Amino acid sequence: MKKILKLAFTDFKLIFRDPSLKSFLVLPVIMFALIIWAVPPLLEKYDFLIPYLSLFLVVAVIENTQMFCFINTMVLIDEKESEVAKVYGVVPLSKLEYIVSRFLIPYLFTVVLNLILLFIQNICELSLVSILLISFLAALVVPVYALAVNSVVQNRMQGMVYVKAFNMLVLIPIAAFFVPEKFVHLFGIFPTHWVFQAIDNATQNLPVGLFAAVGFIFFLVLLWVVTRIFIRKHFA
Template structure:
């Protein structure tokens, strides 16, 4: 905590200095408004819309994490642009440990927002343990996205472009829950397993295998991306 808190404060200062990023801090709250206010009103007006409630909730869950992922990726991209990353690279500290420490805060925030969304959404009853396990899985998307964007982007403009592309890839598996016959094609994308786990929870079916696959996917991709990030970022 003595190390984590100063890093989190420093990163947040960078976020608030950039006016273009402040809107992204508001977006998770707007997502909550959609789920709590707009969607119930839509279903009340158009009863047939309730058949897509689970898909909308899946999308809202994922976007809550991607927002924080994008915000923190810009912090890392900014220090790459300013050549600060090179300074970090010559410090006598573990680059992997330093990077993981900086990822703790966005992971925790994403997990808490995901958990809150799952617990307060008014459409399905989901027990606390299931929600917590799924929120942690969804929260892992934030650090994965942070490292991916920071590794791929040389500047903020590239970061925005890559975010749009990766966010599309993350979101597109939702098609599998509108047209289940195509589910097999999307299983290779890690976010599919978050969607599938929530879908099984809503249906009251066993979700253990789906959740386990999701955790293993993120563990594998996370390690690969972390190693690639530490290799590139501190030698900019």
Template structure:
């Protein structure tokens, strides 16, 4: 069981992570970018929809407002997790992780402060961003559910970056490639049901599926698929920092 002293040390380590992010202009911008995306979506999309409606005399984007909300939730979680992943890569490159075993928090504490705490932070960030900027105005309970799923997905994307990269340059490239996984969000909206099986291993697909159909089965599949991703990536990452 964690003692109060251990928890305090974990928060100190997490505070150090935040400090490193705040000192890096790129990572700082990454963390505030969801706010800019939220502003663009909240005010830009309805403006464009009004123009399109007047021109074509029918609604164009309105039926897909939920897609923008889901992308906003995922982007918010992914950006903060990505910033944490880049700090981890920098620490690996500097050889800091080699000395974790003799620190008070150890490697397990390091993983908690660098992976779990950012996950929790991204959850709260997603909730706030959706409450302020969502187009569909879902209930608070639905916002919480969307944010939980989005933060788990963001965690997976950060694990892909730290597991598949050896430095920050590679991390940027891997992050761009991992964005392919977000296309699962649009599949339930635009892809016929018989072809949706293609996206079975995309956690983002099950986020949309669950929110649209509200079936507990879809949520369970999301958890199972996400767990497989996390276990495989975490195993690779732990081998990397040994």
């Protein structure tokens, strides 16, 4: 546990000493402000937006995860580029401990940010169970995203390109809200689709359990796959 906390603490030092990473820490605050003060007046003024109110929450939740997606991705890319990653390959820290130490705190932070967001928003009523399931599910984007990007990139420049591509990938399933009912789950090949569908159901007071379960299984399988690829590439 001491090893895990030491590394997690170091990550925060690295974030606070890098101006570009530090600036990303304000992203959730902006998101909270928009959700509290900008969205409700919009919905009040423009009635035609009301059928799409789940979309506001979908975007807010996914953008909430993007702070640690970006920060963790960049910390790991820097580690690879500076070859510090090789040192982790020769210390008595198992690869699982390494992954846990890198992502447990960012994951839990993102869960908390999602909980805050879903509790403070006043655009729709959400049950406690829905809020908890959505918060824990959506935060899984963070490790999957950062590990996936770091499984394919070699340096910061490539990283920036892939970050842009992955930002689009996580949002693609929004298209499911604009297609006929029978085509909606074609977007199920994207893991975030199940988060979005869970949020959509939650805003309509429908059960979210099934979508959340599919989402958890999808994310955990994906996490296992990208972790294996990442471990093979990161330390060599």
